[in-house]
Amino acid sequence: MTSFRVRRPGARIDFEKPLSFSFDGQPYSGFAGDTLASALLANDVRMLARSFKYGRPRGIVGSGPEEPNALMQIEAGAHTIPNLKATQVELYDGLIARRTTGYPTLEFDLKSIGGLFSRFMPAGFYYKTFQNQKLWPKFEHIIRQAAGYGSAPAEPDPETYDHSHRHTQVLVVGGGASGLLAALAAGRAGLKVVVVDEQKECGGWLLSSPHSIIGGKTADAWLKAVLGELQSMPNVEVLTRTSAFALHNMNLVLAVEQLQDHLPLGARSAHRPRQRLHRIRAENVVLATGAIERPLVFGNNDLPGIMTASALTTYLNRYGVAAGKRVLLHTSNDHVYQGACDLVRAGCEVVLADARARVNPAWEKRARAAGVDLRLGYGIAYARGGRAVSGAQLVKLDAERNAVTGKGPSIDCDALGSSGGLSPTVHLYCHDGGRPHWDDEKLAFVVPATGRAKSRIYCVGAVTGEFGLQQALEQTQRTIGDLLASLGKPAGTTSATDVHTDEPASVPPRRIFRIPDGMREGHGKKAFVDFQNDVSAADIHLAVRENYRSIEHIKRYTALGFGTDQGKLSNVNGFAIAADARGISIPEVGTTTYRPAYSPVTFGTLAGLHADETFEPRRYSAMHACHVARGAEFEPVGQWLRPWYFPLPGEDMHAAVRRECLAARRGVGIMDASTLGKIDLRGKDVREFLGRVYANDWAKLAPGKCRYGLMLDENGMVMDDGVTACITDDHFVMTTTTGGAARVFSWLEKWHQTEWPDLDVYMTSVTDHWATAAIVGPKSRQTLAKVCSDIDLSPSAFKFMDWRDGTVAGVPARVFRISFSGELAFEVNVDANYGHHVWEALMDAGREFGITPYGTETMHVLRAEKGFIIVGQDTDGSMTPLDLDMAWAVSMKKPFSFIGKRSFARSDTAGPNRKQLVGLLTEDPEIVLAEGAQIIERTDIAPPVPMLGHVTSSYYSPELDRSIALAVVRDGINRRSDEGRKTGRDVLYAHAGGKAHKVRLVSPVFIDPKGERQNV
Amino acid sequence: MSEPVMRSPLHSFGLASQAKPIDGSSGVWANEIPHIGYISLRGDGRDQAFVSAASKALGIPLPIEPCTLATSESVKVLWLSPDEWMIVSAPGQANALCSRLELALAGVRNQVVDNSGGYTQIFLGGTHALDVLRHVSVYDFESLQPGRVAGTTLGKSSVYAFRQGNGYRLIVRRSFADYIWRYLVRAANPYGLGIADVPVDNLVGTSTASVNVAAG
Amino acid sequence: MFVFFCPHCGENREEEEFGYGGEAFIPRPATPETLNDDAWGDYLFMRKNPKGWHWEMWSHNTGCRKFFVVKRNTATNAIAGSWTLSDGRKAYDAEGGAT
């Protein structure tokens, strides 16, 4: 037993509340307030992981989001979450954790055998080995399994997530001393303030240092007072367990709040989301993101029991766990001294090796007085140990150069903490294009103390390089004073004495990152820079030797900073070692790019409520309940859910569609056409406007009449189609395709607003106002007549392509005599609130004629039998009206050069051999071709076979009792002409699924070519 | 033949039968307010002839200040754009109002469209109404003042929203109503959702235009 | 994500309410038939695509449904301002139609 529990005053552990949990199947116990990491440490569980490449034993290194090793699989089944950092998992009763690395077991890892792999796995190993792409698939499975990391749940996520859109005047990121002081000042000034902090409680480093004195109070008391005041302000909101992970332009900060992860599964509420994504738009962002201590790089620095010094201190003071009885600390700076004293007071023997020959006299005095065994001017050449650290070999360092001048003592220890200095958490500042700069005195990439005032991003505390508590608080006061002044608010709500601390003023750290061991790099013990990816100092030297120069390249070659910790511990050390290897300075090396997310975010959180039944809007017509009651099968059409077909008991789709088609052709069918887009246009220039946006002419369309139109884009390609009715000379109603409704409406508005604002036209979407039932078939007139007495439905009074206002089933209705099936048909439009009523009334009226509801599938068959196109199915944005053989729908005589007209004359559009719409008949009438089947000329040519076109629509026609298809084929119209038939050019092959079927090109109109049926 | 019966977009949820007076038992209260009249009015807000003719027909000055609304005993007029308004009227009044507007606006560039079937209205109230709106919309609802209207995004759909009486009103498109209702129900899950009795006299006009909105 | 000031609504609104409308001030040629294929092709396809300040249109889709003009820096995402189409044209011309 090396680590042990200590009852430290101020610790955040409730020893009255024991909790049980398991790790890798073994039961353990901890206390309320523990993280999984602190509890494992208290149970003396040292080895928690195996390293990625070499399978080396690894333990806890950090105490927060920087942890590279202790990645856990939490819980099982649907609730399981992979790769959580044990340092961030709050312990709860019954928690189940498993390792994510170590193959086949943690104790015995294949990769570690005799360092077998290490000799053969230098930097760039995977690139070099698997340059031959054929090898990778063979080895990928084994390598990935051996590499480890957790598994995603295989079951659907039972938990929910949501988003919260917030708007605030001031957002403070980070609830440490500086962040809280900033929030206090902004709150007192009356500003709307939101504070986010990723931990379960605010305090930041103060929680690890509860005995520091601020303004005459202990840190603990100071925290209580400040948080109490913040809580009393209605304009301030403090969100804990909320990690800001991205800062986007215009100060949009994304933060994820953990609402239930800290609770036992059984205690989680079904009414609360597991996590919430806050999208916070802040007029002012205050970054108080602090700093993370980086370790020193020395031989075997990855042995379990070796941590950052701040983690050692945090486990002691915050979680009441001493990581060892005999502790060796190694530092290049002042930050470890308080922790060293605290460890001695907790009963540990502490040796502190400071790389500096001369240190801060104030700290030296305090440390010696406390009983710390201080060794000045020493470095650790390498650590000793097997499964855990057992000691270290010191070397005497030159006072100036980073070189060994002599041997040092060998120290026994069971815990080792090192500090190479602090690395400010600059990530958020850099997400929006900001760059940190190297401060050669503080040995850190810092953000400017002034932040980016122009973007209203302010930076306070350690993130600016102010690592001393008092200096940090003073800098915070100044910066928030500037912020408040810029808003015309009085500054100075906190005074200088409020931030006075008992901390000695710090002295500069020593510029040392890699502790020399007296050997050439690569010849001594492995010294790790990035633990998660097993990147050693030697690997970086190798990359430089292999001529990698840019740090972005070195990073990718070695995988430095690629893990889930995103280089929080390793980046600066890596840059410094690269700088030394290249003989240049750290600023010349530069930094890599910081991108969101700062820490991993679950997919569920990103999706929020855009999941399951509210993943996408599902739009319904007013008649939807009628279709449900009749057992319809539905299909999504864009966002709409439309009836697909209406099977009777025992019918499959084929049988149902056959019955529906024949009913529409021979009796009467009824279809819900409500989803078509409808636009009401009003103004004396509507005719002119229609003439500009449609290919055909509208000058002479009389009130009471309708006309089909093709809408083109400026390239001359068909983008939409539909029927437009002339209500009066200055009032028209346009229909669009279901899928094109929103696009067309916006398209028309754009032309009107940007090009032709002088045209007297107003447009309003009435898509949702009208519910539309199409009654189709020879008996549709008789059906309608039963529920409509005020419209003369006789063929002479109400002609094909006419519309009439009247009353249907007691409801005001607009009836169009138009047809998408080629049959006699009427489309009845009513206020959608009456849609259900009118559908049912029409069903009642048609009962004696066998009225048959039909869905989109039958609609498609009926229209394909007539050769009517579906824009987007038979066209693909490269089809002109002429390609569709629809010259009749284009008026080249209109005085205004309508949209798309000029493009007809472009060389390619006007050229020969374009793909054109044709009908296809298979030689075997039972074969229904696959849509998308390629059209080829012969089957006996070697690839590549020239593709002449493809099948766009294909169905079995019950009316013809054979298959039919539409296709676009090069020079198709000539091929299917009499001339083409004579020369046999009309016979081709449709190829799909490895089979070629002989087809004949014909007119796309398979039924009633003269159009007599719709005119009866 | 059966008598014509109207069915509102949220009919299938059977909300009317679940409604009860608002009390403290739920943090969020909502319901559909069905069958209100909606008229889309287009015209140039800078054209004095249009504004005065429309104002006369409506009985209240047409709001020309962006994002505001005007309310009388019988109608509520929402500014939607410099040339577009939505007129919310009592059930059954839309038709007559359309005729009155068309008559008054004869000779002036305009468009009057009865869109009553195209929209429905959702009442949203309770102590956590604002929290729900934060979940579903990017708009800063905290800053939405009485007398103002916001056209904005709701989930992956759109909404016209304003404050009325003891809550918010959301005017949504008919075909999206089902989606939006389900979305609101899911967003309200943490707070408990009650189906509210919305007083009949609180449907459209000023008669209950108190502006006490519980702010979360 | 941007915040745009809608010159019609007079409010700052989140990007989710808007749709991109392409480069601003590309007038449709008055007589397309008189243009040769190159000139017509320029109108159809050629865009400035600058690194730097760009005059572009956005549409307030879920708000007032109006197109308006934004001057945005494509390199920094800074926004210099937003205007109605006609006011934007004046501001653009005042810069000499500069990119």
Ligand SMILES: [Zn+2]
């Ligand atoms: Zn707007």
